Amino acid sequence: MSIFRSRLVKNKADFFVAGRSLPSYVLIATLLCSWIGAGSLFAGAENAFHNGFAALWQPAGGWAGLLIIYFVAPRARKFAQYTLPDLLETRYNATARVLGTIAILFAYTAITSYQLKGGGDILHLATGVDNTVGMYIVAGFVIVFTAMAGMSSVAYLDLFIGILITGTTIVATPMLFHEVGGWAGLHAALPPDRFEVLGHLTFARAMEFFVPTFLLMLGNQSMYQKFFSARSAKDAKIAVAGWIVGTVFLETVIIAIAVIGTAMFGTNAEVSDKPREMIPFVARHGMPALMGALLMGSIFAKVISTANNFLFSPATNLINDIYIRFINKDASQSKILLLSRLMVLLLGLFALAQGAYWTSVLAMALYAYTIYSAAITPVVMAAFFWKRANAAGAVSSIAVGTVVTIAWNYGGKHFLPPAWAERDAIFPALVVSVLALVIVSLATHAPSPEKWKPFIAE
Helix, strand or coil: CHHHHHCCCCCHHHHHHHHHCECHHHHHHHHHHHHCCHHHHHHHHHHHHHHHHHHHHHHHHHHHHHHHHHHHHHHHHHHCCCCHHHHHHHHCCHHHHHHHHHHHHHHHHHHHHHHHHHHHHHHHHHHCCCHHHHHHHHHHHHHHHHHHHHHHHHHHHHHHHHHHHHHHHHHHHHHHHHHCCHHHHHHHHCCHHHHCCCCCCCHHHHHHHHHHHHHHHHHCHHHHHHHHCECCHHHHHHHHHHHHHHHHHHHHHHHHHHHHHHHHHCCCHHHHHCHHHHHHHHHHHCCCHHHHHHHHHHHHHHHHHHHHHHHHHHHHHHHHHHHHHHHCCCCCHHHHHHHHHHHHHHHHHHHHHHHHHCCCHHHHHHHHHHHHHHHCHHHHHHHHHCCCCCHHHHHHHHHHHHHHHHHHHHHHHHHCCHHHHCCCCHHHHHHHHHHHHHHHHHHCCCCCHHHHCCCCCC
16 A cells, blocks of 8 residues: 555655545545554553553543544645645744744654554554564554655555454453453452542543543644645535544443453553553453454554554655755755655654653653643634734743753752652643743734734635
């Protein structure tokens, strides 16, 4: 598929947005596959191992975000550029474009990194290869595949993967439910709080799962890039409706499989040491060989697909939003394609380095989501819903949201009280970002109507 699609790529529109030709059914599959990856399959499983069905607070943030995205998607398609920073410059200014690109780069390479780690875990369980070696193998495959044909290759492979993962989970879940002894067996094997709305979480901790996912969904560049790739605004809106149904179903099933797996294997030393591996472990040890192989294969394909999506996105940013915009506006199409592929390689290596640094997929996911939630989502939503938002406010918001998140996660233990350092950065980073956007926008000149009219219906 990748080789065939690569032969159709002739210019940057083909590489970045599939020639703006994707129909709704392909969009549904690629949106679903880009969203549900290691964050759901590994971070979600790690969360479910510790918190039971209360782990659904994490994906529920995405479901809430999709209800808003349903109304934003047609507007985004009418804008029809190549990347989210295109939107930031049009609505605000060139500085917002650059800062937005930097924030996306940090967030998306972090997301790519835990896809690579998750893929390495699957290879370890399937073949016995060392987890780190498996991560390197997966990284090499993802980099080569993504570099070949860009959005076209990613989107059409996602169609197949979406069908595969949906079919296997539909069959696997009732099989595992029967194996554990139904509700009676599940309740007998797990503490009662694993079935409660909050479990042993506080409401504040539940919100630390919910809010980053909600805000990531609202500002997700990979999603907007797919809207820009849609055949029409109608196709984009239909795709979101299908995406809502698919996401609620699949993420609920994934948490259910992880909870059932905890009941079956929660005392296993390998699982308790690496709870993120729960779902592929269940596929390997808790199911008949053929069905287990299909489930593990679909999980692996899902992780690869998400890695492709989140590696591809920042590569297009650096080429379209930095190189073409500021360095070489007259670059030839062949040079743009060559540099785009080189950028995929470099960012893939950066993501690999991050994967080697972090140990918890859940922690990595929350870090990546928080950067995006605090730095990008407030200014994107303001672009569509607040006429008064201006360039100064947007630049301030992106800058402080990025800095607070990175400083909190990498240096917080050195300068914050221990009780604060243990908390996720989402609330402090989001509060200072939104305050900066509102206060600075209101304290400076209002934007001209030409800035907000392409985005806000009067």
